[in-house]
Amino acid sequence: MLFHEYLKNEIFEIVKKLLDKNNLESDFLKNNTFNVELSNKIDFGDLSSNVALVFSKFFRTSPLQLAEFISSELKQNKYVLKVEVIKPGFVNIFFTNSFWQNQLSQFIKLDGTYNYKLKTKSICIEFVSANPTGLMHIGHARGAVLGDTISSVLEEVGHNIIREYYINDAGEQIKKLYKTIVFHVENILESSKKKLSDDLYPGEYLKNIAQKIFKKFAIKDSNELKSFEQKIIDIILNDIKKDLVDLKIIHDNFVSEKKISSIDNINKLKNKLLKSKLAYFGFQEKPKNISSEDWEQKEQLLFCSKKFGDDSDRALMKPSGEMTYFMSDLLYHSNKIKRKFEILINIWGVDHFGYVKRLKNALSELIHDDYKLEIKLTSLVNLIKKGEKLKMSKRKGNYITMREVTKEVGVDALRFMMISRNADKTIDFDFDSLKIKNKDNPVFYVQYAYARCMSILETSKKKIKEIEKDAYKLDYLVLHEEKMLIKYICNFFNVIKNSSLYYEPHRITNYLYDLSKIFHNYWGLGNIDKEKKIITENDELTKSRLVLIRVVSMTLNKGLSLLKISSPKSM
Template sequence: MNIFQIYQKKIKDLILNINKNGKIEIPENLDSIGVDIPPNQFKSHISTNVAMILSKINKTNPMDLAKKIKTELGKVDQSIEKIDIVKPGFINITFKNIFWNQFIQGVINEKYEYGSSSSNNKKSYFLEFVSANPTGPLHVGHCRGAVSGDVLANILKFNKHKVHKEYYVNDYGNQIINFTKSVYLRIKEQIENKPYPKDQEDLYPGEYIIQIAKNIINDNKDLNFDSFDKISDKLTILSVNESIKIIKSNLENIGIVHDKFQSEREIVNNNEVQKTIDKLIKNKFVYNGKIKAPEGEDKNKWVEREQLLFRSTDFGDDKDRALQKSDNSWTYFAGDVAYHENKLNRNYDTYINILGADHAGYIKRITASVEALSGEKNKLICKVSQLVKLIKDGKPFKMSKRKGDYITVEDLISEVGKDATRFIMLNRSSDAEIDFDFDKVKEKSKDNPLYYVQYCYARICSVFRHINKDINEEIKIEKYNFNFSSEDIDVYKKISEWPKCIEISSKKLEPHRVPTYLYELSSLFHSYWNMGKEDKTKRFISEDKKISDEKLVLLKSVSNVIKTGMNLVGVSTPDKM
């Protein structure tokens, strides 16, 4: 039940028909014909730009064309009350009550499925997100991509697509060696009272490593910690496992569960990197060459070196990218290319990576590699979540891993809660930076848009309590034959946009549109509610403690959409607040 799609099709059919009779010319591509809700100052219900689209090819002015279309449309569509033609050439349609009755009956019948796309174009998506280094707990910076990835997955699933959620564990390379060393020294600190070196650059300073060390000691009583070299492989695995335990519990606390954690180490050990590189060599995407120093780099420090390079410039990157380090071990990129080959072999239609802003420079080379491996453009889509700018005590707060000085997801959840965290992180376009004022969110959590939407739902629940009905039960309506007020229709117009919101969020991979929509719908409902203070006939419950079917339908449709939307966002809808 997407009235915009329905009317877009109707109008296309109509002009195709008029075209058949030779009365108008039409362009080949009719996609730019839009159906929308007109701005507030027009009282009409929907509007279309079709006349303006057709005016050029017909060499007539849009107003005349609009008149022609108006007459034809009026003939074939019985649910239209009135058609206005406005200034440049908009055709504004006002529906009869029967239209809104049928519409809202459809909405009620679809229940929590309303908004889900009805198209048959079901795809499978492979969604990689979070993928933070397994060297400690998640911090606030990871949170945004985590939430938007999770909600994106929910939206795609809601549209009946298949979605696989994966976390890539970077458990190979120098960072992990340093991390393992840190754990080792914390173990030494525990069992031999050796003080932990505080100022050593490559060691992790975080206190959480003490707990990791304790856990490892406890669970591995027979392990001998005398020599780092002897146990480093074993210790790496143990340390990473401890980290992942922490990360999984962090994620769980914000309501995120991945389908799989894929280890980088496993991919390297399976020789998948070599195999993938061989494949690329065979297809001439890899060669031995040198990389020039970037402008602005100190030319004296730069050592040119012959190395294995991937031809990402063939795909629009600014330079070719190194696959091997000077010690012949693989670069991070090489491993990641192999990982993407591994993903491709799992046969999904589309791959999505949610990345942090600091990895934006990485997008070209990785999409290039996927294009080289799969031979398809746009097989991999990377979405970047811009930075979360933290503000503490009114000042920008720089998190530093080195100092162990950062706000973790745990801190955030315990201060503001899971629901508020998810809603705030999602409430803005991921293209824009967020100012996250930690103190403000703590103090003034009531100003949070989350509560505004939840309050809307709670108010509806309160009405249901008063009339002794269960909000989750289906309502029984004899006949949809209501005479809706203009305020009712304002709410229904918004409800009619819900499938559109989902469609765009899904298509553009922009989950932030959902909380924005829910806020707007709630706002209309709160206005509606407050009308009851002045005018008793606008209240939901009448003086004899009854509720009309008409009002029941409004409450039910709004609450269903809010519930559906909040489920997608992954936050609760309390019955009482």
């Protein structure tokens, strides 16, 4: 059992005992929860709980009085060293050394394997889904690594995961792509240097693709390209797949918008929307940024967005008969729900913020199957070089590709940084700091902690064999830094669990950095006091410390592996 859950169960029983004593209904506990968290400061104990703050109103007492009662009950536990109550009603618990040594022994027996599987669910996580109109940029990298890591964490706790990429291969962007390739091929045929118009995609990448097609298929007339639209998409999509594989990302499914958007499927969805009175044929309101002279009202299919608090009803079909992005997404999500996934997770950019509620409202009214839709929005990534933020514009074609960033800083650094903060927080991606070898480079700092552990274990092979033969003792691990390491190690599975529950892999990167910091500080003690060296003249003490180092290395390796980041044995 996770030690958080152990303490939570102990507190739960105390509260239940109080309910019984006062003849109160225990059903109250089912709908109310409290937190038990690892304390950040030594003065606040090993674990801290807000239980008294949560339940005091129900018991018609002050948080402090309830906290004192819980404290007095907890003190009877043989593993509890002491309990302190802090205003306005927090309960801080200090455990005995034997408790932590017992927790570490249990962790060692599990050999770094997460053994607290959750109820298995079928989950489809859609991420990246970049338009096949060019190479991916750094924003795509963030969504790619986030989606892939969430998938890995969910797999770790026992869920069945499908990594999915939705190919936007229909609509205006594909027409624009085709026109851009035709333009470049005509320039080659005519030996011309015409400039791109604003309605075409800029950049050298598509120009190079046009040259490849021209040479490979010996194009003599641009009209020959009419049958090449799918070939163009496939070329770009293969480049995207290659870049993803280089980043250690492999999708299980690639779902084509074109294939699921048959006339029959579109008509079925339209009729269902109309029958459910969620849509109607009408006229969209004039956008504020368009003058009355330039605005022409045309009848089109509209979704009843105002019913759900939107400021206007949103278009589902364009006057031309083409689908809007909204209709396309409804069709795609209907397709996913038909495939019987219990949870759908989408990783989108923060620019989709206003769109989330609209999609959820439409699906909840349209489809009543048992499913859950979660949408994680990723904030911006600022690229920084020599202390200055790089200015980029995809519209103008001057942006740094994910491929270029990967080549410059490496896969490990890119993956670590893309999940170093919560998805809704901006990331400052500093190229220079990721090339230096100190604690300001977080991925180096964590990898170096692992390499340092392996170096210690390599030089102590003989003693390691003795440990494997004999029953090791942990009684010697009494230093504050040793206790901190044990606490953090034993918290590892709880970090994984919470990362899976909240879809927040940054909890793991932060954990690994903090664990590395505690370890580096512990290692450094030996430079100040020889009695605190890991290898000492006392064999039993040395063996205990080597066990601790081995478990630190095991935890770092497991954490990095979960993030698909390498664990170098030497640096």
